[in-house]
Amino acid sequence: MLISAARAATLKLANQREAAVPHAPVLIRGGEPFKLLEARAVADPALDLANPFKGPYRAEALDWREVAEAALELARIAGILPAFLVDPDNAGEAVPVVASDLAAWADRAQLSIATRAHLPVSASDAAEIIAFRSADDTREHVALVIGAQRGDVVPLVRLHSECLTGDILGSLKCDCGPQLDAALAAMAEEAARGGWGALLYLRQEGRGIGLVNKLRAYRLQDQGFDTVEANQRLGLPDEARDFPTAARMLELLGARKVRLMTNNPKKVAALQAAGIEVTERVPHQLPENPHNARYLATKRDRSGHLLK
Ligand SMILES: Nc1nc2c(ncn2[C@@H]2O[C@H](COP(=O)(O)OP(=O)(O)OP(=O)(O)O)[C@@H](O)[C@H]2O)c(=O)[nH]1
Ligand SMILES: [Zn+2]
Secondary structure, three states: OEEEHHHHHHOOOOOOOHHHOOOOEEEEEEOOOOOHHHHHHHHOHHHHHHOOOOOOEEEEOOOOHHHHHHHHHHHHHHOOOOOEOOOOOOOOOOOOOOHHHHHHHOOHHHOEEEEEEEOOEOOEOOEEEEEEEEOOEEEEEEEEEEOOOOOOOOOEEEEEEOOHHHHHOOOOOOOHHHHHHHHHHHHHHHHHOOOOEEEEEEOOHHHHOOHHHHHHHHHHHHOOOOHHHHHHHOOOOOOOOOHHHHHHHHHHHOOOEEEEEOOOHHHHHHHHHOOOEEEEEEOOOOOOOOOOHHHHHHHHHHOOOOOO
16 A cells, blocks of 8 residues: 555654654555445554554555656645555556646646626625636636726735635634635725725645645544544545646736735745745734644644734
8 A cells, every 4th residue: 555654654664764754655454455434544554543453564665756746746736645555566568657747737828817796795796716727627616806906006916715614614723714704805995995905816725735634634633633633544634735827817807916904924034935925924813722723723823924
């Protein structure tokens, strides 16, 4: 099986040094070929309490590391656990996939505006929705522009990453729902003063690991791990969002200069690295609740967010 270094370390098949990059690939072998149920228990740390006894397995040298890395990255993009059963002998005709193939897949130049329409929303009736599409990616990102777009005023911009639990269901585990509402309200005020705003709704659920993997991380959080540790234990990056795509959307909207609503300095840096000038960082902190207090403390203490 091909699994992550973090997972291998938990199974005592890799050491601390090897697990320095928790989502690096490790190849393990059991005495017998893996059966599917057993493989699932190896793959998913959320099942550990129910499956305390596994193995023995041993880690093997990996002489196709680049391909293995590409495989684990494909798992993240697909929103599945980073684990594969490997059958090098009877795999049929091999189709090599390497990291550069993935880079081509993520080519931002592919992104274009698919369509746009007037969309009155509760925050403002002067809003327009713009949908973006890329030839080889089914995720449809959208932007909501509030107020009349004009070249001589720097817009208020929010990059909002999809959070089904927070945005739709009112989850109290994070601050996404209140941040979304407050961003739209701030943009409506901006528009009332003659300015404009743009909210990018990025389909990068769970900071890019997908809904199911985020919920697996929640399950680990229920066992006591914080949000960063939970991702790492799953063998997934704790931040896998694609901000260059957001930069490309802003470029297509004609917003090369922005006032960015965020507490996350890495978002500012990522946009700037992708050619968007951030003239101001506008703090975007909302009141906490008992369920998201630890999440926000982890953002502040481990992820470098500027939170009070
Ligand atoms: N993997 C994972 N993702 C989470 C968790 N909680 C929230 N998210 C995701 O985090 C993203 C929200 O992050 P943002 O609100 O953009 O926050 P940020 O970049 O950290 O900083 P701000 O711009 O300051 O809000 C959404 O995609 C959520 O689904 C969690 O515990 N684990
Ligand atoms: Zn959320």
